[in-house]
Amino acid sequence: MALGDNKKVRMGMVGGGQGAFIGEVHRLAAALDGKIDLVCGAFSRDMENTKATGALLNIDDNRLYASFDEMMTAEAAMPAEERMEFVAIVTPNHMHFPVAAAALKAGFAVLCDKPATLTLAEAEELEVIIDETHGLFGLTHTYLGYPMVSQARDMVAKGEIGAVRKVYVEYHQGWLAGEQDNKQAAWRTNPKTSGISGCMGDIGTHAHNLAEYITDSLVVELASELTAFVAGRQLDDDGAALLRFDNGSTGVLSASQVCVGEENGLSIRVYGDKGGMQWRQQEPNSLRVTRIDAPEQLYRAGTDHLTDAASRRCRTPAGHPEGYLEAFANLYIDFAAAIKAGEKKKATGVPGIKEGVRGMAFIEAIVDSSNNNSRWTKI
Amino acid sequence: MALGDNKKVRMGMVGGGQGAFIGEVHRLAAALDGKIDLVCGAFSRDMENTKATGALLNIDDNRLYASFDEMMTAEAAMPAEERMEFVAIVTPNHMHFPVAAAALKAGFAVLCDKPATLTLAEAEELEVIIDETHGLFGLTHTYLGYPMVSQARDMVAKGEIGAVRKVYVEYHQGWLAGEQDNKQAAWRTNPKTSGISGCMGDIGTHAHNLAEYITDSLVVELASELTAFVAGRQLDDDGAALLRFDNGSTGVLSASQVCVGEENGLSIRVYGDKGGMQWRQQEPNSLRVTRIDAPEQLYRAGTDHLTDAASRRCRTPAGHPEGYLEAFANLYIDFAAAIKAGEKKKATGVPGIKEGVRGMAFIEAIVDSSNNNSRWTKI
């Protein structure tokens, strides 16, 4: 991982105050490779929370801001070599667009948690803003940061499994099987902060994104049914869809947050006319590969048998498990490198606004199909 | 395994000549526990094949028959203590009904490979015949013979996972990923011998049956898409469906014969509001159980932790893997016991015509839905 000039890239953060989950994950990921400094934050609407968070993180008091607007203004006014270079947006979904738009317009790069925005319309508007500002925008579809996901994509691209026919992708969790009385559950199950979908917006989008990424093809149509199993829940906590891809393959996507005992069960299987592959997030360092004429193989992270893209995402030799934070950090390190390299709009190795728009279109389509008794709906 | 009187039960067989697959499996299963004697057969339309098969099986020449009709007539004319007591039907699907009808009318019990018949109408007619003749009829949905499938059903019934919400069932094979030039493939992909569905009739029915059995509930509606991926194939070799059950749970069923590298990948996951479970046919002696408030558990065949129904289906202590033939034999031993006990119509422990009709209705519904752009279709 050659780094060119060695100064750390300066990051600001919106969201991620005490009590939040994903903000801390972003910070750990950003810190891992020692290439990024968190220099400022608007961690919460509650300035006391922001101050407490900032103190824990050892951030200068005068770079803790009461609002994202204040942050953009103040940071933009600082000398170029001191002000933040990008902002990580780790708020609930409804705040993604306003913060991203403000940051881009103020000249900052943006690394945003998924889904890109609250609505498809916002995502499309954001795409326009990126085009106009030439701002760099990244979307943290974390799972694309795993080495063996790169390996899978590369092997499909090289034709190792032949023409893709079938994709099974699923993301099963159990943590919302009962009523949950915490911050994480509250915003995710509230349409105002989460959007028109709960489960599909939160994790179904990851599954959709992973399927399109590995197969390098697009879901063009789907037929779905979403359900809210827990009484009183306003948004889906479960759902499944039949999929049609632009390359003629078909698939099944399921996502659920009521599968008791499942933790973070994202997995994908892809079959072509010459082979197949399976990857599971909970044991991310293995990729099972089947072939029509040979025993199945297990490709492993950190070995000599990987593509360049996969290899460069491994920090340690085979057998030293790298996990979720390392995958996340792979997106951060690529985003930081893109800033150093002066890349515009899209950072090499990091999903961008195109994936963001796809994700929002997926959410709208899957909700729409479910609302229309599972009729086939175009994305 | 109570045995009552110890004389072996006498079995005849229709189908299963040399070159067939499932006939030999039936014979191994019937032989395993030493309770059944194969005494006669009409193994093939080709009398030479029947004779050769009979010779290998050490069957008296004069009980090798040129046709099933001849077999019914001749056996019925033999002394009661010598003639066959039941016939195993192991032909391609289109011959199930005629043979079963003839056997029942001639007073013989029938143990038939699945699916029950070629069409739903035939299955319903067969049900009438069973009702009228009071004949004993069993259907070899093999997978119900596994101990841990009984365990799963019993644990659901006892409420150990709470109210069922979600069922994922799949049956993925790869052997038809290319063109196949053998007898097995030929009849399964031919509508005349296989019926209106290929993959769904062959293995989708097993998945459907397993889901209804374990959850003790019925699929009432489905939305499906079936595909024939291999060029020139007349019947589906792949498909998936969204499911709605009569108890309000929902599900996903997928079946495919083009998943390169998959062998006989039947698996099911069921989630309720208190727990979940997972069973996989390729490692059939384990049942993974999740619980909302405790670490997941692994229930294992042959241990002290099983229900009575599961325990009685284990022949050996834990750790001595029992497999497919043993599961199959469990149906045979129960069917033989039912004959000895004089049971009528339905043998305890063995699927019967009700499951047969359900299976045919499932096939008709899943083909119908697919033909109508995946609209929800009642079973």
Next chain:
Amino acid sequence: MALGDNKKVRMGMVGGGQGAFIGEVHRLAAALDGKIDLVCGAFSRDMENTKATGALLNIDDNRLYASFDEMMTAEAAMPAEERMEFVAIVTPNHMHFPVAAAALKAGFAVLCDKPATLTLAEAEELEVIIDETHGLFGLTHTYLGYPMVSQARDMVAKGEIGAVRKVYVEYHQGWLAGEQDNKQAAWRTNPKTSGISGCMGDIGTHAHNLAEYITDSLVVELASELTAFVAGRQLDDDGAALLRFDNGSTGVLSASQVCVGEENGLSIRVYGDKGGMQWRQQEPNSLRVTRIDAPEQLYRAGTDHLTDAASRRCRTPAGHPEGYLEAFANLYIDFAAAIKAGEKKKATGVPGIKEGVRGMAFIEAIVDSSNNNSRWTKI
């Protein structure tokens, strides 16, 4: 599985009365392929038990014998085409030698449970008897009957893992972790019926046999420590040994019956200078193969990628799990074929007296080493 002439081979049995374990396993295995008839038995010292057992098995009353001596005499006096052709010995260890010797001298083939005898001296004497009588003798080291064990041996022989360097073999059970109050435990922990070793005689011999079989090399020396963990137990219930092989490789063998929660955990790993392999009895249809320059592979029973010896031991296509009884039956079917073929002394595909002597020598050496503070002891 070519069958030659189709008459079933006639088997007698000594041991295996009600309450026994392994006798029933032998009967199931013998029955599975429909090539063997159990025609007579001396199932117990208790004639009531023998009669009850025989009744359940539907054996003619006049072929149920009060003692093995009576059985040999009476059967030898029957017409050649009716009398038993071989005897299965399924008694506790101390009865193996007397029964085997009597049977061989009476002209019957012998298929004996392991270990071959109570002492090494007996085994050597038995070898002499076999030489003199030219009698056919087989030893049911069951695990050699698994297809993937044949595959492993064949791949080592073909040099696929290079020169063997290292063998790890283990057999861990937990059923004797506490005091056990049943027949199975009673004779196995009693020196009079079991011999000088408990755990090593019962299961350590299987591990030793498997290691020598797969690597086609001999353990020449070992250094061991055996333990009886349960208070009052007279024989070892646990032990381990360092191993030296005649080909310069080294190894570790461990066996235990006090590993709580382990079922029948026999597994072996073999490493050469070009690759390695791992096989586990509880998932017997897979063989993991590592290679120095390629991703690891999973060889699976029933696929096209097996050696001839492995393929012929599979009854069903890949994905239809075959287990312990099928492995056992593979030894029975080979033994029956050897009888039909008129083989002498050693049946193709079945361990013989050579393996029996090796096993007893192993037991004596491992006990001796342990009694001498683990000094290196030759086998």
Next chain:
Amino acid sequence: MALGDNKKVRMGMVGGGQGAFIGEVHRLAAALDGKIDLVCGAFSRDMENTKATGALLNIDDNRLYASFDEMMTAEAAMPAEERMEFVAIVTPNHMHFPVAAAALKAGFAVLCDKPATLTLAEAEELEVIIDETHGLFGLTHTYLGYPMVSQARDMVAKGEIGAVRKVYVEYHQGWLAGEQDNKQAAWRTNPKTSGISGCMGDIGTHAHNLAEYITDSLVVELASELTAFVAGRQLDDDGAALLRFDNGSTGVLSASQVCVGEENGLSIRVYGDKGGMQWRQQEPNSLRVTRIDAPEQLYRAGTDHLTDAASRRCRTPAGHPEGYLEAFANLYIDFAAAIKAGEKKKATGVPGIKEGVRGMAFIEAIVDSSNNNSRWTKI
């Protein structure tokens, strides 16, 4: 993760220049939680390497030192609030003692890679120095940093598996199966830099340490055989030992670097009279627990079912795999906390000199036993 005052702890490093492996791992681990700043280094004997490494790490030029001596002197002369607070030693083994001794005498805390020193005598001398200086000393037995290792130790301590009887611990790698022409291999196989043992010093010590840590007991005696399989190799690349513990339990330890295809296969199984447990480093987030009277359970990192010590070592909810770097970082964060808390000699949560001395005594004993034909040798 309470943090007290939020200023980062200042770290220096000796070793870890470009081309090294473990130095980079230490840096990633130190960076992960954002609590530690790397402020100075003597990364290599080659000042050009040190400068290049320092530049990549963005360290001030004037804090890059030509030797560890120079570093100690220069840093000690800096103002207390600027100078490094501890030094991470990541050199080959022969340099551990001189650097640690110098650092401790100069008043710096020391976090040292394992094994503690080149010889047992050095380790004992280091213990004296620590006693005299009251300096804080930590040893990075990385694997103790995994949450499920803490869980295992806590469950043993609480008696959940009863009185420990048996320990199987192994550490199998394959990377030295052939001749290796790189820096990592060179120093590890050279007695001058590695000490009297290759494989056992490098990874056997980890296995030994893990066994003693989880069971909270000591290996008092061992009987071993070590081998150098690769021609010309001066130190063992493989070995195994029978173990006796101070609590009456026994065990087997094996370590190898010639197991082709194995990556970093550290695993441990512990059995008591009431239960057992198994942990494997390559899937570190699971702990399999067996119980004498219940189905086996799978404890998982990040769930509600963990002890406090295990829980506090998880950063993310269940299902977000944490790996090797996170385990390593757990030692770093505890060491940094100990510095802040003013702990002396031993940092809470981090192995110290006692474990270091144990490790060196283990190495001496295992080599000694092997040199004396595996005689039992006291540690």
